[in-house]
Structure formats: structure tokens, C-alpha cells
Amino acid sequence: MMKIDPARTDLAREYKEHPFGPHSTDLRRLLVIFRDGSAREKLMVATYGDGYCLAQVGPKRGDPIDYHSDRVFAHLGDAFWAVFQARWEQATGSKPAVD
Amino acid sequence: MYRILGYADRWSVQPGETIAFKISSELTGKYQARLLRVRNGDSNPKGPGTRTMPVAASFEGEYPARFQDTHCGSYVRIDDAASFQFESFTLQAYVMPTMIGDRSQAIMGNWDDDQGAGYGLILDDRGAVALLLGDGAGGRVQISTGVPVLKHNWTFVTARFDAATGTATVSQQPLALFAGGLGAGSVEEIVSIRPAGGGDFLLAAWNGAGKAAAGHYDGCIDSPRVASRALEESECETLHDRVPASLAQDIVAAWDFSRDIPTAKVSDISVHRRHGRVVNLPTRAQKGWRWNGTEYDWKKQPSHYSAIHFHRHDLYDCGWETDFDYVVPDDLKSGVYAVELTQGDERDTIVFFVRPKRGTRQSDLAYLIPTASYLAYSNHHMITDWAFGENVSTGFLVLGAQEQFLETHWQYGQSNYDSHEDGSPVYFVSRLRPIVHMRLDSDIWEFNADLHITDWFEEKEIAYDIFTDEDVHEEGVGLLADYRCVVTGTHPEYYTREMLDAVEGYKARGGRFLYAGANGFYWRVAFSDAFPGAMEMRRAEDGMRGCYSEGGDYYMQFTGELGGLWRRMGHAPQKVAGTGFTAQGFDRAEPYRRTDESEDPRAAFIFEGIARDETIGNFGLVGGGAAGWEIDRVDFALGTPPHTMVVAVADTFSHAYHWVKEEFNHSQSAINGETQKLVRCDMVFFECPNGGAVFSTSSISWGGSLSHNNYNNNVSRIMENVVRRFLDPAPFPPPGG
Numbered sequence: 001m002m003k004i005d006p007a008r009t010d011l012a013r014e015y016k017e018h019p020f021g022p023h024s025t026d027l028r029r030l031l032v033i034f035r036d037g038s039a040r041e042k043l044m045v046a047t048y049g050d051g052y053c054l055a056q057v058g059p060k061r062g063d064p065i066d067y068h069s070d071r072v073f074a075h076l077g078d079a080f081w082a083v084f085q086a087r088w089e090q091a092t093g094s095k096p097a098v099d
Numbered sequence: 100m101y102r103i104l105g106y107a108d109r110w111s112v113q114p115g116e117t118i119a120f121k122i123s124s125e126l127t128g129k130y131q132a133r134l135l136r137v138r139n140g141d142s143n144p145k146g147p148g149t150r151t152m153p154v155a156a157s158f159e160g161e162y163p164a165r166f167q168d169t170h171c172g173s174y175v176r177i178d179d180a181a182s183f184q185f186e187s188f189t190l191q192a193y194v195m196p197t198m199i200g201d202r203s204q205a206i207m208g209n210w211d212d213d214q215g216a217g218y219g220l221i222l223d224d225r226g227a228v229a230l231l232l233g234d235g236a237g238g239r240v241q242i243s244t245g246v247p248v249l250k251h252n253w254t255f256v257t258a259r260f261d262a263a264t265g266t267a268t269v270s271q272q273p274l275a276l277f278a279g280g281l282g283a284g285s286v287e288e289i290v291s292i293r294p295a296g297g298g299d300f301l302l303a304a305w306n307g308a309g310k311a312a313a314g315h316y317d318g319c320i321d322s323p324r325v326a327s328r329a330l331e332e333s334e335c336e337t338l339h340d341r342v343p344a345s346l347a348q349d350i351v352a353a354w355d356f357s358r359d360i361p362t363a364k365v366s367d368i369s370v371h372r373r374h375g376r377v378v379n380l381p382t383r384a385q386k387g388w389r390w391n392g393t394e395y396d397w398k399k400q401p402s403h404y405s406a407i408h409f410h411r412h413d414l415y416d417c418g419w420e421t422d423f424d425y426v427v428p429d430d431l432k433s434g435v436y437a438v439e440l441t442q443g444d445e446r447d448t449i450v451f452f453v454r455p456k457r458g459t460r461q462s463d464l465a466y467l468i469p470t471a472s473y474l475a476y477s478n479h480h481m482i483t484d485w486a487f488g489e490n491v492s493t494g495f496l497v498l499g500a501q502e503q504f505l506e507t508h509w510q511y512g513q514s515n516y517d518s519h520e521d522g523s524p525v526y527f528v529s530r531l532r533p534i535v536h537m538r539l540d541s542d543i544w545e546f547n548a549d550l551h552i553t554d555w556f557e558e559k560e561i562a563y564d565i566f567t568d569e570d571v572h573e574e575g576v577g578l579l580a581d582y583r584c585v586v587t588g589t590h591p592e593y594y595t596r597e598m599l600d601a602v603e604g605y606k607a608r609g610g611r612f613l614y615a616g617a618n619g620f621y622w623r624v625a626f627s628d629a630f631p632g633a634m635e636m637r638r639a640e641d642g643m644r645g646c647y648s649e650g651g652d653y654y655m656q657f658t659g660e661l662g663g664l665w666r667r668m669g670h671a672p673q674k675v676a677g678t679g680f681t682a683q684g685f686d687r688a689e690p691y692r693r694t695d696e697s698e699d700p701r702a703a704f705i706f707e708g709i710a711r712d713e714t715i716g717n718f719g720l721v722g723g724g725a726a727g728w729e730i731d732r733v734d735f736a737l738g739t740p741p742h743t744m745v746v747a748v749a750d751t752f753s754h755a756y757h758w759v760k761e762e763f764n765h766s767q768s769a770i771n772g773e774t775q776k777l778v779r780c781d782m783v784f785f786e787c788p789n790g791g792a793v794f795s796t797s798s799i800s801w802g803g804s805l806s807h808n809n810y811n812n813n814v815s816r817i818m819e820n821v822v823r824r825f826l827d828p829a830p831f832p833p834p835g836g
Contacts (some may be wrong), residue, residue: 021686028754039498055498057483061412061520063508063693064809065498080495094132 002029004091012088012096019080034087043086045079048072052079054086100506103130103164103445104419104533105438110470111567113456114429120438120449121419123533124164130442132423133159137435137450139554140539140547146720147806149540149556151437152195164442167420169510169532171450172217172315173381174205174304174411175354179373180281182351183209183300186262186293189211189213189326190220190230191335193274193388195253196318196829199226205305205314206256207323209297213308215239217297221314222248222260227284228271235296235382242267246284249273252338253321253388254282261329265583267290268329268466270425274388276762294830295407300325302354302365303409312378317521321387321406325351347804357405360397360656362629365407380415380527380633382408382655397661403650414512415633416531426659427453433461433564435468435553437539448539450546452565457574461563464652465582466553470530470592471568471624472504473545473635478505479514485645492685493755499542501535511535512575515636516645517693524646524657529535529633543721543803549588551720551802552615558810559819561826571624572597584825589616589802593624593636596660599670609789611825614676615778617799620731621672621680623665641761644681664761666737674738677785678731678797682778684756689726689798690717691747693780701834702746702784705794705826709815715747716814721803725814729796730756730780740785742834747782749798790830 011027018085039057046055046067052075053067073079086098103120111315112118124130134156142149177183190207194689203224208231210219216235223229228246233239253274260267270285302323307313324338326349337343342350351372358366360383367373377383384397386406397404425438433455437448452468455461481488482502489496498506505511511532513525537546556563564582571578572595579585579601591614597603599620606612624636638644639653639662648662655662665671670678692714697706707713716725726749733739752772762777772778783795806812 003412022753031493032490035495036487037490038484039488039496040484044482044498045495046503047500052497057506059500061484062507065503065506076497078499083495 002033004030004033006096007096009096012084012098015084016081016098019030019077019084034091035086042082042090045076045083052076054079054082058099100445100500101447101535102126103440103442105447105449106531106533107439107449107451108531109451110530110558111452111570112427113454114427114431115456117424117426118451119421121167121350122162122422122440123167123419123584124442126164126442126445127615128164128442129161130164130440130806131161133439135426135437135439135448137437137539137550137553138557140550141543141720142540143543143720150554151539158425162422164574169417170311170412171310171379171410171512172304172313172413173377173379174315174690175302175375175407177300177352177373177375179501180209180299181323181671182371182373184297185327185351187260187328188218189257189259189328189330189335191255191257191325191338192323193253193321193389194248194256194318196222196248196250196316197523198317199247199250200224203314204316205301205303206316207300207302207321207325208305210305211296211298212237212305212313214296216295216647218260218529219305219525220256222316226809228256228269230260230267230269231291232260232267232290232294233270235295235630238292238508241270242286242288242290244269244271244515245285246271246282249282250515251281259329259468260294262293265291266329269593269742283800307437311533313401315411316409317411317519319387319406319408326515327351329656346658355405356383356407357387357401360401361658373559376646377407379640380529380630381412381413382411382526382656386651386653387422387696389649392650396654398654408523410521410523412509412513413527414510414532415529415630418460435550440758450537450539452567454566454570455564460564462564463583464561464563464822465579465585466556466563466565467571467587467590467591468549468567469545469593471595471634472590473513473537474528474530474594475536475624475636476536476545477514478511479516479528479534480505481516481645484517487666489536497578501541504535504572518525518646524638526635526637527633529651531632545590547585548721548799548802549591551805552586552588555805555810555818557592558806561822568598569626571601572665575601576608577735579610580608582610583828584611584613586613586686586822587615587619589799591616591619592621592622594622594665595624599675602675606787606791606793607789609787609830610790611791612793613796613821613825614793614795615801617731617797618680618683619672620665623662623668625655625657625660630657639663643680643759666761667798671729671734671737676795677739677743677783677793678781678795679737680728680732681732681762682752682756682758682772683729684752685722685728686753686755688719688722688724688779688798689749689751690724691715691726691749691780693747694745696744697746699744702744705746705784705817705820707820709813713813715817716801718807718812719800720801720802720806725801725804726780726798727800729799731795732777732779732781733783743783743785743820745781745783748779750779752778786831786833792825794825
């Protein structure tokens with residue numbers, strides 16, 4: 001499998017600027033890796049009130065959902081950027097160094 | 100959200116019939132109920148928005164709110180409780196558990212967990228076989244082998260109790276032999292307690308609080324037997340296939356699950372005929388301990404399919420009490436309706452469909468609501484539980500209100516897109532429960548997408564009669580024969596043999612069939628008279644699927660029919676509508692462009708008012724275009740009629756569109772919209788015998804484009820051209836005629 005290079009912050013910046021695409025081939029490949037796995041294995045975006053937050057579905061069916069409600073996003077694109085950063089951190093150990 | 104919820108006892112109702120509504124609320128006080136006629140259920144502010152009209156109804160008013168519980172989990176209940184009260188006994192069966200070690204589970208017995216009374220053969224919380232005994236007065240003992248059974252392996256389990264000596268013997272022996280005796284174990288203890296009392300005799304559950312079943316078992320049970328004394332081990336071994344004469348008087352019951360498979364009945368082959376019934380639709384026609392792979396059809400070798408697979412989240416019928424009925428008035432127009440419930444800030448809408456009275460018509464156009472497809476998707480957990488969900492949709496997914504509710508309310512059952520917690524596929528779905536995906540203002544997959552079309556009919560003042568898939572299944576071609584035009588919804592994916600025959604019969608009689616969707620007529624399903632409101636499907640062999648049937652699981656228990664794709668059963672979708680499922684993607688939809696064939700005079704009526712080089716449908720509420728989400732194409736080898744014209748095509752799909760997997764034999768790289776020419780959407784037209792015709796949009800996104808620019812656009816124009824011509828009785832001449 002392709003190794004994720006934490007130095008490729010250009011891909012993170014590309015995603016931040018265009019969360020809904022279209023995306024470059026390299027970013028598309030990275031996103032395929034980030035999107036693998038069920039919701040029980042990774043942070044997801046959840047609707048929260050009139051906005052969105054990140055949330056973690058429990059390992060077992062019926063477990064309560066853990067809402068990371070300290071950050072609520074008004075726009076879906078911002079929530080997607082937050083989950084991108086979370087998946088990057090899950091894969092590389094640290095968030096992408098992008099302002 | 101969802102603090103007040105309800106469902107109806109039926110989805111399709113005709114004037115003069117009664118429909119019952121069952122409501123549960125977590126709130127105290129009262130709720131209000133009223134009737135709405137529904138034109139559009141999509142609340143997207145970029146479109147016309149949700150449009151409903153209140154209708155005076157006899158039930159309108161206030162009702163006391165109350166909570167109604169739902170008890171999921173499948174099991175067998177034996178009706179004759181008194182015959183299972185004895186002092187000494189033997190319980191034995193073959194079991195193949197699929198989940199162990201998280202809690203105790205019942206195999207069989209009359210154990211009453213609330214009273215601590217009776218007896219039960221169980222798997223303890225480590226998965227070891229155990230016998231529970233209780234006297235109902237505080238005396239209780241559990242005798243366990245201490246050895247967890249092997250999951251997914253058949254194991255012969257016995258529990259014997261001799262009241263004269265107080266000897267309890269429990270044993271487990273896997274059918275397969277493993278080195279070191281893995282999975283085998285036995286224990287014998289002398290106990291002072293004598294079991295007394297207990298409740299009904301159940302298999303795969305025990306009696307819980309308030310008469311509800313609890314302790315649900317996940318896995319298969321085969322050949323359960325009950326005797327009224329502690330048998331010798333050698334005697335237990337003689338009971339696998341029959342009840343020998345020497346034991347006839349000792350055997351209390353011997354159930355053969357290979358009998359009466361399509362029904363709710365569980366048959367006792369002993370002289371006593373102590374039959375039982377399944378509850379919550381466990382899976383029957385399951386490979387039993389005798390199965391050796393020599394026969395895949397349970398009808399031909401029933402003794403190999405003598406197991407039942409029970410699941411803790413199986414659900415057939417919530418069984419709620421009725422809050423109010425509604426007798427449909429004679430003058431209520433056919434259409435989509437909803438009972439709106441409001442209580443404080445909470446709101447729910449219970450959808451149902453009013454069809455014309457049997458044998459009458461209110462219009463010349465029949466709109467087929469694809470309720471079998473709604474059922475297949477009902478209460479799905481794809482977003483939480485599919486490991487590949489985000490790579491199917493090629494985007495991060497959002498846990499919306501529906502997903503969050505269903506994740507914390509598994510008692511409302513699952514969909515045909517889910518697996519049970521033990522990994523086995525969900526074969527059964529039911530409308531006898533609240534279905535959160537069939538509400539107004541919910542997402543626009545299936546139900547609310549189909550209301551884009553009713554909204555368009557209303558806008559264009561085209562009269563229509565509504566029928567559900569169950570109506571078509573039950574009444575056949577006679578239901579449709581007198582309609583000049585029949586229109587499908589956006590995604591009529593699931594079809595019974597009877598439904599297909601009705602559509603084919605309609606076309607052969609000169610009907611005009613407008614396929615306003617895609618991925619239609621794809622999977623075979625079955626309904627059951629024994630379980631009204633339920634539907635079965637088994638995803639045998641190939642197809643785009645979230646789970647699949649293993650070998651030996653291909654034939655449906657309701658009807659004995661082979662499950663799977665209609666394509667693999669000689670009736671590919673291309674035979675029905677000229678086009679069939681070719682690809683899906685969910686980033687954006689695309690426009691169509693006309694083809695050279697669109698200039699043929701046979702197609703002139705379709706494109707009246709549409710310029711030759713006009714881009715068709717580069718707008719819409721479903722992906723921003725008219726061709727998209729799931730798309731179909733012609734295939735003459737699969738059954739597209741030879742005189743079919745491809746009048747428009749969309750073929751600019753992105754990498755996010757994936758070619759359907761049943762079309763390629765081997766993994767390879769040319770599988771998406773960028774690289775595979777078969778990822779395209781074909782708009783087609785062809786004539787049928789006796790002056791009929793078929794027009795197919797081949798796109799799920801089509802309906803979402805109809806309202807663009809206040810319904811003044813070329814997608815709406817094409818739809819209107821086709822519908823008006825299809826309603827014109829002038830026959831379509833055969834090509835060249």
C-alpha cells in the first residue's frame with residue numbers, strides 16, 4: 001500500500017481549499033486510504049444541532065456515540081477539513097502542518 | 100428527533116378499508132395527529148421544498164402519549180407450557196453459536212430469569228454449555244462445563260437431570276474432532292435444588308421480565324429434543340434422526356426444523372405433536388449438522404437444512420397497540436399521504452399510499468411506488484457498519500439524525516444492506532416497525548426522490564393513480580392492464596417473479612412503460628402469506644451488495660425460489676426496460692447529449708422543443724445533473740430488444756463512478772468513469788407489441804431535475820413529451836411499419 005508521506009502538506013492544503021473537489025490524482029489516492037474502514041474505526045462527521053461536529057461511533061453496536069462537541073462547525077466543508085486532519089493524524093501520528 | 104414515532108399496519112389502502120396507526124412517544128402529555136396529502140417530501144431549499152396539504156380526517160385530534168417498547172430477537176415458542184413441567188429431564192440439541200463470551204444465551208428450556216425458576220440449557224457468559232436450575236424461591240444453581248464452545252462449529256450439547264439423586268450432567272462434543280479435544284467438555288454435579296415453576300418453553304431465548312423473551316441466542320440450533328427423564332448417553336445418541344420406539348414414551352418433544360420451512364410452524368415429530376412457532380423471523384432453511392455441500396436447494400434435501408439461525412436483533416413486528424384507525428373515505432383521491440404527529444418540538448410523519456378501489460381507475464396513468472425497494476433499504480446501517488462505505492460514495496460520510504438514532508436503537512431492526520452482529524446477512528425486512536428512511540424531509544434516497552415525480556405530476560396537472568409493489572405482486576397484470584401509461588419510481592430495484600410477470604404482461608398488451616429511474620428490476624425478492632408485511636432476499640452469487648449468501652444459502656425460505664440477480668436467472672433488466680445497471684457514483688451527476696439516433700422520426704415526439712445540440716439536464720437536486728447516482732445502459736446480449744434506439748447518452752462520469760462488479764470476471768484497472776467505456780447512461784426508446792412502447796431515462800438523478808427553473812427545463816419537457824404521447828391512445832407502429 002502507498003506510504004503516506006507527512007511531508008506532503010501540499011495535499012492537505014489542496015483538500016482544505018477544495019473539500020468537495022475536484023482533487024488531484026495524488027490527493028484522490030490519499031483520500032481512498034483515509035476513507036477505508038468502518039465508522040467504528042475512525043472519527044466521522046455528525047450533524048449536531050444546526051451544524052456539524054466530529055463523532056466516534058462505539059466499537060459495539062448500541063454503544064453511545066461520543067460527540068466531540070467542543071468544536072461545532074457551521075459549514076460542512078469545515079467539518080470535512082476537520083475529519084481530514086483527524087484521519088491524517090490517525091495515519092501519521094500528527095496533524096498536517098497547514099494553517 | 101424521533102422521540103415520537105409510529106408505523107401503520109399496512110402501506111397500501113383503498114377507499115373503504117381501514118388502516119391502523121401505532122404510536123410510541125418518550126414524552127408525557129398528548130400529541131396531535133392530522134392527515135396530509137403529500138406532493139413533495141424533499142425539503143431542499145434549492146428545490147420547490149416539501150409540499151403537503153392538510154386533509155380533513157376522522158382521526159384528527161389529540162391523543163394521550165405513551166411509550167411502547169419493542170422486543171427484538173428471534174426464538175421459538177412452544178404453546179403447551181404445562182407439558183414441560185417435570186422433575187427429571189434431558190435437553191439435547193446440535194448448536195452452532197456465532198457469538199459467545201459477551202453474555203449468557205439461552206438454547207432451550209422454560210427458565211424464567213425474572214423469577215429464577217425452572218430449567219434452562221444455556222451458554223454461560225464465557226460461552227460454555229451450562230444448565231440453569233431454579234426453584235423460584237431463591238434457590239438457583241448453574242452447572243457449567245467451563246469450556247467455551249467453538250464458534251461456527253457444530254457441537255452436540257446435552258443436559259440431563261435426575262431428580263431422584265440430584266445429579267446434573269452437562270456435556271458438549273464438537274462434531275469435528277480437534278487435537279487435544281478442543282471444544283469438548285463435560286461436568287457432573289450433585290445439587291440440592293429441584294427446579295420448580297418456570298414459564299413457557301422457548302428455544303433460543305428464555306422468559307424475561309414481564310413475559311418478554313430475553314437471553315437471545317446468536318447462532319444455529321438443529322434437532323432439539325426433550326425427554327422426561329435423565330437418559331443415558333447412549334440413548335441421547337439414538338435421537339439424532341428420529342425417535343426410536345423404545346424412547347417414544349420418554350420423549351416430550353422432538354422438533355424437526357426441516358419441516359414447514361416457509362411457515363411460522365415448528366414441527367414436533369414425536370407422538371405428542373407439541374408444535375411451536377417462530378417469533379421475529381429467524382432464518383430457516385439453514386445448513387444443519389448433516390450438510391455436506393451435495394445439494395444447494397433445501398427443497399431437494401430438506402434433512403440437510405434442518406437448522407434455524409437465530410439473531411439477537413431479528414425483528415418481524417413491533418407488535419405495538421393501535422392508537423387510532425382510519426377508514427379511507429370513498430372520495431379520497433389516490434396518492435401519497437402521511438399522518439403527521441406533533442408533540443412539542445417533536446414531529447413524525449407516517450407515510451402510506453391510497454390506491455383506487457379494486458377494479459376502478461381514477462386516471463389513465465399508474466405510478467408504481469417501489470415499496471419493495473423501500474423495504475430493502477429500511478433502517479439501514481450502511482454508514483456506521485460498512486467497511487467500504489466512504490469509498491463507495493467517494494466522499495466522507497455524515498452521521499445524520501437517522502444514523503445516530505439507529506445506532507442507539509438497534510431494536511428497530513435492520514435492512515437487507517446490513518449484516519447481523521455475527522456477520523451473517525440480514526435476509527428479512529418488515530414494514531411492521533417505524534422506518535426512519537421513509538419519512539418526509541429525510542434524505543432523498545428512494546422515497547423522497549420518488550416524490551420529485553409526484554410533485555411534477557401535480558405541477559403539470561397529470562392525473563395519476565398510486566400502487567405499491569405489493570399491489571402489483573398480488574394482483575398481477577390485471578392491476579395495470581387498463582392504464583394507458585405506467586411510470587416507475589427512481590429506483591425500482593427489488594422485484595418478485597409476479598411483479599416482473601405483471602410488467603411484461605402489461606407491455607405485451609400494448610402498454611406504455613416509462614422507466615423513470617435506474618438499477619431497476621435487479622434483485623429477486625419474495626413475500627409471504629405466513630408473514631404479511633415482510634420481505635425476503637438472498638444475495639446469492641454476484642451483484643453490488645453489502646453482504647452475500649454463502650453456498651447453501653441461496654434458496655429463499657418463503658418460496659423456495661433461487662435468490663440473487665434477475666440477470667442470472669434469465670431475466671436481465673435489459674429485457675424489461677431496454678437498459679440495466681452498469682455503474683454507480685455519488686460525487687456529481689452529468690448531463691445527456693442527444694445521439695444521431697435521436698433524429699430518427701420514431702423518436703421525434705421525445706425531443707419536441709429540444710434542439711439537436713442542446714445539453715440535457717446539467718442541473719438538478721440529485722447530484723446537480725439528470726444522469727447520475729446509479730445509471731443503466733443497453734446490452735443487446737442481455738436482452739435489450741434489437742430495435743431499441745439509444746436517443747441520448749451521458750458518458751462524462753468521473754473516477755467516482757464504478758462499473759458494476761458482476762460485469763467483469765477478473766480484477767482489473769479499467770473500472771471507473773474515467774477509464775471504462777461501459778460507464779455510461781443510455782436514454783432509450785423502443786416499441787412493444789400491440790401499439791405499446793417503453794421509454795427509459797436510465798438514471799436515478801432524473802427525477803431531481805424535473806423542478807429546475809420552476810419546472811421549465813429540457814428534462815421536464817422530455818418527460819412531458821413522453822408522458823403525453825404515452826397517454827395518447829394512438830398506437831405506436833412497429834419499426835418499419
